[in-house]
Amino acid sequence: MTQRERPIEIINPPNMLKVKVGGRIAPADPAAIARAEAALAEMKHEFADWLAEEVNKLEAALARVQANGLTSEAGDELFTVAHDLRGLGATYEFPLVTRMAASLSRLVETGEKRELVPVQLVEAHVGAIRAALRQNIRTDEHAVGRTLAEELETRVIELVGAPA
Template identity: 30%
Template sequence: MSDDKPKVEFVDNPNPLKDKVKIKHGADPKEMIAKADEAVKKLGGEFEKLFTDNIRQLTSAIAEVKLGGERQKAGVSVLRRVLHDLRGQAGTFGYPLVSQVGDSACKFIDLSDDLGNTEIDVLVMHIDALKAVNQSKITGDGGPIGQELMSGLRKVIQKYNARGA
C-alpha cells in the first residue's frame, strides 16, 4: 500500500458544556422529560390545523403533478416538501401513521427518476391514505384500519417494484 494516506491530527475537545451544566442530585430526568413533553403537547391544536392545510396543499400539488412538464416539476417539489414536513412532525403529535405514510411517499419520490401515470397513482394512494387519517383522526398505529392502510401501501409498492423484475 502506498504512503499517500493523509496524516491524522487529533484535537482535544475541551467540552465547555460540562462546565455549564450541573447535576441535579436526587432529581429524576423523567420529570424534566415529562415537562418538555407537556410543552410540546400544547402545540397539538396548531398541528391539527397544519395537518388539514397540508392535505389541501397535497391535493392541489398532485393535480399539478398530473399536468406534466414544468408544472409537474413544481408540483413534485411542493409534494415532497409537504410530505417531508408531515413525516417529521406528525409522530410527535400522536400520528405515527402519518409519519410512516409520509416517509414511504418521500422515499418513493426520491427513488423515482420520472413520474408517469403509474408513479402518480402510487402517490395518489399515499395522499388518499393521509386524507383518511386526517378525516377520521386516526391516532396511534390506527389499529386494524391503520394496519390495513399500511399493508395496502406496502403491497402497492411491492407490486410497483416487481414490474421491472
C-alpha cells in the same frame, strides 16, 4: 537505532471542543424540561389543525402533479411536502400518517422512480393520509389504517423495491 528499537510514544491531542463550549456540559435542568413539557401539552389541541395544514399542502402539490406530471417540478415539490409530513406525523401524534407519508416519499424520491409511478398510486397515498386525519386514525393499531398502510407499502415495494 532501528525503527523497532525506538520506544513508542503516545500523543494525546488536547480536547479543544471542551475549551470551545466552555468546559463540561451542565446536566439538564428538570424544571426547564417540565416547563417545556407543559408548554407542549398546552399546544396539543392544535396538532390536528397544524397537520391538516400540511395535508392541504400535500393535496395542493398533488393537484400540480395532476396538471403538470410527476416528472415536472411539481414532482419535486410533492416529494418535499411528503418528506416533511413524514417527519411531522409522529410529532403531531399521528404515526400512521408518518408511515403513509414515508411510503409516498420512497415512491417519488427520485426522478427515475417518478418516471415509473402511476399518478393513481400517488393519489391513493394522499387520499389515505387525508382519510386518516379526517377519521382520527392515529396508529396502525386501527385495523383499517394498518391494512391501508400495508397495501400502499406493498404497491410501492412492487414498483420501486424494498427500502434499503
